[in-house]
Amino acid sequence: xxxxxxxxxxxxxxxxxxxxxxxxxxxxxxxxxxxxxxxxxxxxxxxxxxxxxxxxxxxxxxxxxxxxxxxxxxxxxxxxxxxxxxxxxxxxxxxxxxxxxxxxxxxxxxxxxxxxxxxxxxxxxxxxxxxxxxxxxxxxxxxxxxxxxxxxxxxxxxxxxxxxxxxxxxxxxxxxxxxxxxxxxxxxxxxxxxxxxxxxxxxxxxxxxxxxxxxxxxxxxxxxxxxxxxxxxxxxxxxxxxxxxxxxxxxxxxxxxxxxxxxxxxxxxxxxxxxxxxxxxxxxxxxxxxxxxxxxxxxxxxxxxxxxxxxx
Numbered sequence: 001x002x003x004x005x006x007x008x009x010x011x012x013x014x015x016x017x018x019x020x021x022x023x024x025x026x027x028x029x030x031x032x033x034x035x036x037x038x039x040x041x042x043x044x045x046x047x048x049x050x051x052x053x054x055x056x057x058x059x060x061x062x063x064x065x066x067x068x069x070x071x072x073x074x075x076x077x078x079x080x081x082x083x084x085x086x087x088x089x090x091x092x093x094x095x096x097x098x099x100x101x102x103x104x105x106x107x108x109x110x111x112x113x114x115x116x117x118x119x120x121x122x123x124x125x126x127x128x129x130x131x132x133x134x135x136x137x138x139x140x141x142x143x144x145x146x147x148x149x150x151x152x153x154x155x156x157x158x159x160x161x162x163x164x165x166x167x168x169x170x171x172x173x174x175x176x177x178x179x180x181x182x183x184x185x186x187x188x189x190x191x192x193x194x195x196x197x198x199x200x201x202x203x204x205x206x207x208x209x210x211x212x213x214x215x216x217x218x219x220x221x222x223x224x225x226x227x228x229x230x231x232x233x234x235x236x237x238x239x240x241x242x243x244x245x246x247x248x249x250x251x252x253x254x255x256x257x258x259x260x261x262x263x264x265x266x267x268x269x270x271x272x273x274x275x276x277x278x279x280x281x282x283x284x285x286x287x288x289x290x291x292x293x294x295x296x297x298x299x300x301x302x303x304x305x306x307x308x309x310x311x312x
Contacts, residue, residue: 026238026251026260026304034265034284034298038074040066043268044285044295045230046086046096046129049275051310057285057297058083058096065096065109068297078109085129085230085271087138090311095138097127102140102158116140116164119156129230129271131177131186132309135204136160139167141174141188155188157205165205171197176231176242176271181307187213187239189228194218196228196241196256214256219245223267224290230271232282235305240282242269249284249300265298274306282306 037055046058046065053070060083067077082099089095092107095115100123102116117124126143133139137159144152153174155167168174172192179186179201186199186207198213219226225245232240238259241250247267251260264272266286273283282300287293 025236027302029260029262032262032300032302034263034300036265037283037297037299038068039288040295040297042295043270043287043291043293044266044297045084045270047230047271047273047283047285047297048086048088049273049283049310050088053275053277055275055283055297056086056094057295058086059295060084061291063099067109078105078111080105080111084127085140087130087132087309088311089132089136089138095130095132097130097140100124100127102127102130115162116156116158119164119166124156125152128175129177131179133179133183133204137204139177139179139186139205141171141177143173143175143191144171151192153190155186159205167205167207168199168210173227175227175229178231178233178239181233181235181237187231189231189241191227191229191244194226194228196231196239196252198256214239214252214258216241216243216250217246217258217261223247225268229269230273230285232272232274233307234274235279235307238304240272242272242284242286244268244270244286249282262300262302264300266296274308279306279308280304 042059044057055068063081065078068074085097094105104112128141128143130140142154151172153171154169175191176189188197196213199207200209223246227244229242229244237254239252249262264284268287270286284298288296
């Protein structure tokens with residue numbers, strides 16, 4: 001399965017994106033092979049790397065977060081019901097999307113408090129992914145129970161004083177979310193429409209001018225779905241999209257043009273984050289096949305430096 005998907009990815013990228021590839025330093029898709037780091041018992045999500053090189057990932061259905069130290073042995077780090085998206089803020093504080101809530105944890109994996117549970121008196125439905133800003137606040141997506149017919153996904157902002165506000169609503173399964181390096185644009189994956197949305201950030205928690213940044217490729221062959229999930233950015237501003245059901249990570253340039261389609265190792269690819277001593281490894285989570293089977297952590301050695309979002 002992986003070799004077929006890898007061949008498909010490289011062939012399509014080379015055929016459809018040739019005009020865009022001449023000005024990039026990204027390696028060709030056909031020479032990048034996903035390297036298995038470990039298998040998890042269940043579908044994996046929420047990958048993040050801290051300043052010491054420790055890698056964390058969630059197993060949403062198990063309600064666990066695992067830590068993998070550099071050259072070490074994985075161990076249970078925290079138990080968080082519905083653990084999903086995960087980011088690390090200053091002073092070793094971890095922010096995790098959980099069941100109907102967003103929680104803060106300390107550096108030892110102990111839950112400090114629930115920072116988001118309700119908005120306008122209504123309980124959050126499905127907090128999914130998170131991106132932090134330079135002011136000490138963060139944005140998170142709530143996928144809702146949305147579909148393309150009745151979209152009710154949303155984006156929220158939690159200020160440094162932990163005040164929650166709604167930023168965007170009416171999305172068909174809001175999923176991955178990331179701020180650009182200059183913090184002037186916010187990207188949101190709208191999974192059930194297979195596209196990435198872009199917003200201009202006026203001020204923390206205030207956006208305007210929704211537009212479609214990119215429409216993504218459709219499934220074919222042995223691929224089972226085409227839903228954009230978690231995202232990350234490299235130091236050049238290219239956007240990396242974990243493409244659920246496609247077995248791929250799609251790479252888009254700053255104009256939304258497709259640059260590469262890398263095989264991810266996981267058919268139900270869920271999230272991605274840069275790490276390694278030089279920040280040139282892309283770590284990818286998901287399910288090796290479907291969500292009902294084993295999860296996988298794979299590494300793509302791209303030789304391209306990722307945007308370092310780790311706190312000082």
